Amino acid sequence: MEEKNTNYIVGRNPVLELFKTEEQIDKLYVLKGETKGSIIKIINQAKERNIIIQYVEREKLDYLSNGLAHQGVVAVVTGYKYSEISEILDYAKEKGEDPFIVILDCIEDTHNLGAIIRTAECAGVHGVIIPKRRAATVNETVIKTSAGAALYMRIAKVTNISATIDELKKHGLWIYGADTTGENLYYQSNLRGSVGLVIGAEGKGISRLVKEKCDGLVKIPIKGNIESLNASAASAVLIYEVERQRNESKG
Structure with a gap:
């Protein structure tokens, strides 16, 4: 830690x-x-x-x-204790579940980070990964915004998101990125099994290098005048779609 x-x-x-x-x-x-x-x-x-x-x-x-x-x-x-990726994977194994990890590509707004962590904790996500640089980290605002969920969620802080995705793939995870250029609508995509869900920064989306590492890109249909949802809202939609598909596969 x-x-x-x-x-x-x-x-x-x-x-x-x-x-x-x-x-x-x-x-x-x-x-x-x-x-x-x-x-x-x-x-x-x-x-x-x-x-x-x-x-x-x-x-x-x-x-x-x-x-x-x-x-x-x-x-x-004393200080927030970050987890190792191995601890996140071990936690999923202890629960007898396929790993489900949310990967945040340079989310800069602490309120968005807190809201995403809250949704992830409520939905049973095993861990959240954030970068060490050019991104929000866990502080009092994040803990407050998450309603305390950040104290329960296993959060890993890594040097390189792209390299981390490669590591997760070695452990059998399929990586899906949320992007407006996605080839499939999120509810038409197979998000079952061991999943890493990548959410990009506000207004910027997923960086090019990280996008290239994804096994697939999924999009949320937008019918209004605004081009996209903010990061926390998009995360909530996609996290619960993954959870819905996981529950269906159990049945």
Whole structure:
């Protein structure tokens, strides 16, 4: 596992989800005088785990949350731990399932990244792969936007997406890219078995080298005036189509 720098987990629900994980929580900042609703549950759980609780003014929380809605609580964690690709594949094997991995080609918007991770976690995706450079990484905004799903999802950060695709192919995965030039509509494509689904950057799509590595390109029909869906919306459509086909094949 690779450690990321300290993160601030912002908001009541993300902090409650954080308590369900094995993540090391260094400190909890709570708004002075805040004693209503789920904040009591958060404080009690922090005390049970011997977590340092510091009661602070709203200005402190506003600063730590960097503009996000903190709802009176911010947790400080040691750092997000990224997974290895082998860990993602091992997880699928442990579940007795064909691997299903979402590969993000330079998604730069943290809100899109968080939304994609949330969908992937809900749909049972085994892991998400992101590049180390020129792309959003997991931070407090991503964790907040994902509603805490990033704390459960196995996320690998790699140097080269193209080389990673070659590695996944050696493990038997078929790689499909989402692209407006795709030869087949997504629901007419066979997305069963071991699958890697590539989603490109907002407004740019999948890079040429990565596109050439794909076994096939699939497209979502667009009937309006806008040329394409944003990355998180397209991901949701395609992830659940893969899940639908996987469920059908089980039946």
